[in-house]
Amino acid sequence: MESITLDVRTGGSPVVHDLTAECAAFCRDRGDGLLHVFVPHATAGVAIMETGAGSDDDLITALDELLPLDDRWVHRHGRPGHGRDHVVPAFIAPSMSVPVLAGRMTLGTWQSVCLVDTNTDNPNRQVRLSFLPG
Structure with missing residues (x-):
């Protein structure tokens, strides 16, 4: 298995950050297999979705x-409502796999691989890309 870590700066507001170009570059010339994308953070996830058109x-x-960002959350530290950020990975999973054929991800026309980060307390994220040859 081949693996790299991307350092991503997400900034000070909740964001959907497109990782498709980095994922495509990592898969290029690797043949057939699976791309595994993993975010080793308790408050972020990854999604396959359309970007740039408002989605x-x-x-x-x-x-x-x-x-909601309010005081209902039992998990309390950081800014008010931060507990919700720890619930996000239950809805937006921290990992995914994408089939790769001839070095190209088999995404649909409008699909992108994205990091979803609602935690503005930590603007520096890592994303691990791993390739499992098939």
């Missing part, structure tokens, strides 16, 4: 509505 903003809005 990324819609996801953040939906998470804000489903998991």
Whole structure:
């Protein structure tokens, strides 16, 4: 298995960060197999979704509505509502696998691999990409 770690700066607001270009570059010339994407953080996840047409903003809005930033959360440290960030990975999983054929991810036309990060207390993230040859 081959593996690398990406360092991603997500900034000070909840974000859907497109990782597709980095994933494609990692898979290039590797043949057939699986790309595994993993975020080793308790407050972030990865998703396959359309970006750039508003869906990324819609996801953040939906998470804000489903998991409000208020004082209802038992997990309390950091900014108010931070406990919700620890619930996000139950909805947006911290890992995924994508089939790769001839060095290319088999994503659909509008699909992108994205890091979803609602935790503004930690703007520095790591994403591990691993390739399992088939």
